[in-house]
Amino acid sequence: MSISDFLVSLVPFTQTELQDILAHFKKESVSKNQILVRQGQICNALYFVEHGMGRSYYLNEGGKEITQWFFGVGKFMTSVDSFFQQSPSLYYLEVLEDSVLYRISKSDLDALFYKYPKMEKMGRMASTEMLTRVVNKLNAIQFQTARERYDYMLSEFPDIAYRVPLGHIASYLGMTQETLSRIRKNGSGT
Amino acid sequence: MSISDFLVSLVPFTQTELQDILAHFKKESVSKNQILVRQGQICNALYFVEHGMGRSYYLNEGGKEITQWFFGVGKFMTSVDSFFQQSPSLYYLEVLEDSVLYRISKSDLDALFYKYPKMEKMGRMASTEMLTRVVNKLNAIQFQTARERYDYMLSEFPDIAYRVPLGHIASYLGMTQETLSRIRKNGSGT
DNA sequence: TACACTATTTGATTTAAGTCAAAAGAAAAA
DNA sequence: TTTTTCTTTTGACTTAAATCAAATAGTGTA
Numbered sequence: 535m536s537i538s539d540f541l542v543s544l545v546p547f548t549q550t551e552l553q554d555i556l557a558h559f560k561k562e563s564v565s566k567n568q569i570l571v572r573q574g575q576i577c578n579a580l581y582f583v584e585h586g587m588g589r590s591y592y593l594n595e596g597g598k599e600i601t602q603w604f605f606g607v608g609k610f611m612t613s614v615d616s617f618f619q620q621s622p623s624l625y626y627l628e629v630l631e632d633s634v635l636y637r638i639s640k641s642d643l644d645a646l647f648y649k650y651p652k653m654e655k656m657g658r659m660a661s662t663e664m665l666t667r668v669v670n671k672l673n674a675i676q677f678q679t680a681r682e683r684y685d686y687m688l689s690e691f692p693d694i695a696y697r698v699p700l701g702h703i704a705s706y707l708g709m710t711q712e713t714l715s716r717i718r719k720n721g722s723g724t
Numbered sequence: 725m726s727i728s729d730f731l732v733s734l735v736p737f738t739q740t741e742l743q744d745i746l747a748h749f750k751k752e753s754v755s756k757n758q759i760l761v762r763q764g765q766i767c768n769a770l771y772f773v774e775h776g777m778g779r780s781y782y783l784n785e786g787g788k789e790i791t792q793w794f795f796g797v798g799k800f801m802t803s804v805d806s807f808f809q810q811s812p813s814l815y816y817l818e819v820l821e822d823s824v825l826y827r828i829s830k831s832d833l834d835a836l837f838y839k840y841p842k843m844e845k846m847g848r849m850a851s852t853e854m855l856t857r858v859v860n861k862l863n864a865i866q867f868q869t870a871r872e873r874y875d876y877m878l879s880e881f882p883d884i885a886y887r888v889p890l891g892h893i894a895s896y897l898g899m900t901q902e903t904l905s906r907i908r909k910n911g912s913g914t
Numbered sequence: 915t916a917c918a919c920t921a922t923t924t925g926a927t928t929t930a931a932g933t934c935a936a937a938a939g940a941a942a943a944a
Numbered sequence: 945t946t947t948t949t950c951t952t953t954t955g956a957c958t959t960a961a962a963t964c965a966a967a968t969a970g971t972g973t974a
Contacts, residue, residue, distance in 0.1 A: 699950095699951070700951075700952065711952075711953095715954085
């Protein structure tokens with residue numbers, strides 16, 4: 535999904551507005567395993583994923599990587615807390631496959647919010663959509679067994695589940711990779 | 725905290741704008757245990773809590789009430805998924821103490837978003853704030869022991885932790901009430 | 915005050931998932 | 945192709961928290 539399709543799907547921008555907005559996004563090709571933001575840095579960019587995928591993760595007390603979220607095609611990717619609050623990031627932001635991203639800085643985005651109030655709507659909608667998804671994950675994590683959580687993962691990120699290392703998914707789902715391996719072995723849900 | 729203080733703290737509305745906006749909120753006194761929204765209903769109202777508190781919960785397969793969120797003074801309360809998507813609510817919305825709420829309908833709110841683009845900013849900010857909080861809970865639930873999760877609860881809702889039945893808190897934290905009772909018994913954190 | 919009802923605590927037992935350790939399989943590098 | 949390195953699987957054992965069951969403690973009210 536291209537970024538202009540995405541924008542138009544949320545808000546009916548005119549052709550002129552769209553051109554102006556798109557001019558503020560910079561296309562970037564990023565190769566696998568590249569880290570976009572490190573823990574402690576202030577994340578100054580919002581990325582739209584046109585192709586590829588990424589994840590956010592952090593290092594727990596034991597130094598183990600814990601995946602916080604996956605970002606697939608057609609989504610915005612950033613260190614949410616850091617970008618919006620402009621505070622040091624709790625997370626690393628990493629690209630998991632060679633990807634094509636569209637990047638915009640916080641100041642440019644704020645300028646667009648100011649210039650086009652319609653953009654605020656887009657921001658609000660992207661934010662509530664993310665909120666809904668996080669709430670879904672929360673419910674999965676909080677009340678479901680390891681096996682059900684894996685089924686949730688398959689429905690939420692069907693395209694991603696088989697493209698990333700098992701360990702990344704296990705930590706995303708709050709279980710060990712041994713457990714996830716055993717779940718996969720015992721066939722799919724039901 | 726009053727609703728006008730809250731609004732002004734987020735966006736610098738003029739006195740006139742503020743009056744107009746406030747006119748669309750209707751003050752309601754709601755008594756303890758009243759249910760504002762039921763599972764399956766479409767939630768048409770957003771409430772600002774001036775005094776008192778509420779919670780959202782749902783019934784799991786076994787018919788047990790599972791608390792999803794607490795709403796304290798100075799926060800917006802609603803069935804998030806239902807209100808924003810205008811879809812049948814997954815949750816009940818209940819008032820836990822005699823409360824004073826300010827209510828606005830979805831259509832009035834949308835009209836305000838349209839009339840005052842500044843409102844969009846308020847919506848976006850309220851939404852990202854909620855997102856941050858949900859992410860915090862998620863991290864607590866996903867990676868912490870029952871005892872640490874209780875400490876998280878005390879920090880997130882210090883004023884609420886001792887005002888609601890233990891069972892409500894236990895289900896919010898994804899543990900049984902027996903476990904929570906044992907945690908409380910063994911003194912506070914560390 | 916006593917009764918009924920609800921909430922909390924305590925005890926005994928079970929279990930889902932974690933931990934630790936090592937083997938097997940894949941992918942990358944030499 | 946062989947070696948090295950990383951990823952996934954398997955096995956044995958442990959444990960935090962759940963479950964089941966019952967006893968207290970509180971609260972409202974007749």
